[in-house]
Amino acid sequence: MRDTFVRTLIDIAKDDKNVHLITGDLGFGVLKPFWEQLPDQFTNAGIAEQNMTSFAAGLALQGKAVFTYSIGNFPTLRCLEQIRNDCAYHNANVKIVCVGGGFVYGSLGMSHHATEDLAIMRALPDVTVLAPGDLVEAECATRAIYQHQGTCYLRLGRGGEKRIHEKIDDFQIGKAIKIKNGEKVVIFSTGAIFDEVVDAIQSMEEHSINPALYTFPIVKPIDRAAIEECAEQYELIVTVEEHNIIGGFGSAVSEVLAELPGPRARILKIGLDDRYSSIVGSQKYLRDVYGMSAEKIVKRIQGIFCE
Structure with missing residues (x-):
């Protein structure tokens, strides 16, 4: 990048x-x-x-x-x-x-x-x-x-991130980008953690879970319209960020959901669980330790659907 x-x-x-x-x-x-x-x-x-x-x-x-x-x-x-x-x-x-x-x-x-x-x-x-x-x-x-x-x-990020798009025709501040449709669950991703999200979705599709996927390159102003639409269409919204779950991207999505009337999707925030990252290691290693690797994302989402 x-x-x-x-x-x-x-x-x-x-x-x-x-x-x-x-x-x-x-x-x-x-x-x-x-x-x-x-x-x-x-x-x-x-x-x-x-x-x-x-x-x-x-x-x-x-x-x-x-x-x-x-x-x-x-x-x-x-x-x-x-x-x-x-x-x-x-x-x-x-x-x-x-x-x-x-x-x-x-x-x-x-x-x-x-x-x-x-x-x-x-x-x-x-x-x-x-x-x-x-x-x-x-x-x-x-x-x-x-x-x-x-x-x-x-x-x-730094470099080596996976390519999502061939091109973007209408990039706008305040707008999320839909990558794919899905059923029951939609994943919102921001930043370079997207590569873990892609791997997680591929794994879930092999086990008959077909999440929709949006990327949010703009965290503020957040795309309220996309969140509101997904809250009506899906049962679960999952936010994934390489960041503390307090105050960041997941919180921005939660603020929109909290103001919506009537039944709506529940939310699962995946990120650093309100703690300091005191362990030293590679980016890939730390993502796994703190629950943001593709494998850990899959487990969190499967855990909800198996409740």
Whole structure:
């Protein structure tokens, strides 16, 4: 995803000299093509994310479209006050980009596990939150936040994500994307955890469970219409996120469901069960440990239908 983001941003920045990319002293192997081709539109702010964010806000308030870039929690939690006070409050045109959402940097420990970022960024007024699930969504999301005025958060994986789409004809902020129809159960996925969801569905189909599937590359504003439609059509809505189940994507869906009148689908939220990820290991290993692997997703859903 990060390579796709950089390639897309280079295309955008070549056509718009007001686009500026700031890194917090990270990502040089990936960002090198940008600074080589567009050196006047690139700044390394050093390991000083608070300064990076305030600097970005200042540039944005002078007419620039500014992208900040770092890994894990560094461009978000480390400089949350600056995002809130300098960027979001002023509706500054700053696009905060995190590479390594969830357990991408699993071997570096909990300080690098980005598992509360969606909830925290979603809580800030007027901040648009995106978590694409594949390379096509990542490209569309990058172009969408460039065109969207105001502060945005783009949460990326790292690389090697499975391809969902050949193309997306009508990518819109605030709209989910239907992948397939199904029966009784529908799975909502956000971010790079989508590859586990695909494997889980293939396994369930072999055991006569045929879930519908939507991907939600936009967490805020959430697609209320898609949720409401599925709540009437299916018995169970399952949300899957590589993130704490408190305050994140599943909570956003639950908020919509809670306001619906009459009978509706029940919800199962799959993610990190309101705890710190204190174990160290690969992304694949940690997904399984914390119940987000394809096998664990299948077991959770089968458990409900066997009640």
